Amino acid sequence: MEAIKNMNGTVWVFAAILIGMVIVQALLFLRLALNMNKKTNAVSKEEISQAVKTGAVSAIGPAFSTLTIALSLIVMVGSGVTFMRCGVIGAPAWELMMAQFSAGAAGVEFGSAEFTESIFTLCIFGMTLASAPYFINTIITLKPLDKVVAKSAEAAQKGGGRSFVPYMSNAAMSGLLGYSVLDYFTAVPSIIAFFVSGFVMIFVSNLAKKLKNNTLGSFSMAIAMITAMIAGQVLTMIMG
Amino acid sequence: MSENNVNSIQAAETEAAQKIYKDIFIPKVHRIGRLTMAAAFVLAFLPVIYFVFVKGYMASASSYMSVIVAISSIGIGMWLTEPLAYWPVLGSAGTYMGYLSGNVGAMRFPVALNLQSVMNANINTMRGQIVTIVGIASSIVVNLVLLLIFVLGGEWLIGILPEVVMASFAFVMVGLLGSMIFMRFNGEGGMAKNVKGMAPYLLLAVILKFVIGKIPALSTWGMAVTVGLCIALGYVLYKRDCKKDAETVK
Known part of the structure; x- marks a missing residue:
């Protein structure tokens, strides 16, 4: 983990630049919206402040629910990368998995001595690659979409045939999960932790569905991971 | 008048x-x-x-290639379809903002949906666009402030955590993988159907992992080979299902 410590400071600089871009974009769109409102008077002052409040409140719940996973991400890849990756597009769980796949591709385990600066850079690359194509997609598709609002809706409805895309994503995702999880099936506590996490995940998300409690649902992965950590650690200590 | x-x-x-x-x-x-x-x-x-x-x-070029192949094959379906799926609610400005700042499903989409229904504002009007942009911009700023507090606070928290808690982070990855796999089992369509849908690929991946482990020349390509062969298997199963579709029509 020396590599991450050494590079964390530099990563923070790049994180600040990238997050700055997120804020600049939000402000540019906000200015455009307020300018347009002056011209058209489409929305009242009260409604604007209601929109601000709704936006602010809705950010709080999901932010807290990802806290635990974000904490694990800090342990695994450092605070700089966590801020950079969670401040743009990524969600902590997704980023954690992408980091794992990247290190796995090089045949290196997190926390091992082989986890060098080069492998860490590869992980940052993998995490960036996992979401950057979204940017390109919006650049290419959104403008034409606005021009064919009606037509695109029709086309989406027409596409009733069987598509290969869901097969491909299921195959790739299942294959990678199977391939990655075997790395951890070397010790009994890890295997137990795997199943504990899985069963807790199902239990909590089914409970959330039954209670119609969305907050509990969004916490289900975090709860599953914490119980896996406790189970794994307790077993390690018992087995000594 | x-x-x-x-x-x-x-x-x-x-x-x-x-x-x-x-x-x-x-x-x-x-x-x-x-x-x-x-x-x-x-x-x-x-x-x-x-x-x-x-x-x-x-790092070696082959590991970069493996990362590109692996992540592209997971991501491409989402990269192509996801923004288009949210666009009818977020509008173009909202989609640009959402796909730069992230958390579209959990944060930006609910904000947009909520504001538009409360204020009775269609996204294809000036009114709908303005409230959506203001709401999303507000959620982005608040989210970033909270994130900054969490990350800085988190680093401090990690510094004071006892050793036994730190050691338990060794089980984070296996816990994540466990919850991901079981979540997919538990998804729409029922457990039996999902397990059956994923089992061939999981099994193939496990077999490949053992086989590739025995061939040193393949070791850095292991993940790419696994994903490639799983997708090939996916194509075979896709063709089989297409054939079934055609037969049921007849």
């Missing part, structure tokens, strides 16, 4: 507003959106470029 006059004035106003919407607002949205997304794309890769080319932290 007669009622007719009021109506015609309102009609003229909305017509003027619609003209502003179509001829000024929408082109400006795309100018801001495209420029900022292009800039962000470059900035996102900047740390990697710096570490590889300036600092010389170069």
Whole structure:
């Protein structure tokens, strides 16, 4: 983990630049919206402040629910990368998995001595690659979409045939999960932790569905991971 | 003023507003959106470029290829379809903002949906666009402030945590993988169907992992080979299901 410590400071600089871009974009769109409102008077002052409040409140719940996973991400890849990756597009769980796949591709385990600066850079690359194509997609598709609002809706409805895309994503995702999880099936506590996490995940998300409690649902992965950590650690200590 | 006059004035106003919407607002949205997304794309890769080319932290080309193949094959379906799925609710400006700042499903989408229904504002109008942009911009700023507090606080928290808690982080990854796999088992369509849908690929991956482990030459390509063969298997199963579709039609 020396590599991450050494590079964390530099990563923070790049994180600040990238997050700055997120804020600049939000402000540019906000200015455009307020300018347009002056011209058209489409929305009242009260409604604007209601929109601000709704936006602010809705950010709080999901932010807290990802806290635990974000904490694990800090342990695994450092605070700089966590801020950079969670401040743009990524969600902590997704980023954690992408980091794992990247290190796995090089045949290196997190926390091992082989986890060098080069492998860490590869992980940052993998995490960036996992979401950057979204940017390109919006650049290419959104403008034409606005021009064919009606037509695109029709086309989406027409596409009733069987598509290969869901097969491909299921195959790739299942294959990678199977391939990655075997790395951890070397010790009994890890295997137990795997199943504990899985069963807790199902239990909590089914409970959330039954209670119609969305907050509990969004916490289900975090709860599953914490119980896996406790189970794994307790077993390690018992087995000594 | 007669009622007719009021109506015609309102009609003229909305017509003027619609003209502003179509001829000024929408082109400006795309100018801001495209420029900022292009800039962000470059900035996102900047740390990697710096570490590889300036600092010389170069992992092998084959591991980069493996990462590209593996992540592209997971991501491509989402990259292509996800923004388009949210676009009808977020609008173009909201989609640009959402796909730069992230958390679309959990944060931006609920904000947009909530505001538009409370204020009775359609996204294809000036009114709908303005409330959506304001709401999403607000959620982005609050989210970033909270994130900064969490990350800085988190680092401090990690510093004071006892050793036994730190050691338990060794089980984070296996816990994550466990919850991901079982979550997919538990998804839409029922457990039995999902397990059956994933089992062939999981099994193939496990077999390949053992086989590839025995062949040193393949070790750095293991993940790419596994994904490639799983997708090939996916194609076979897809063709089989297409055939079934055709037979049921007959």
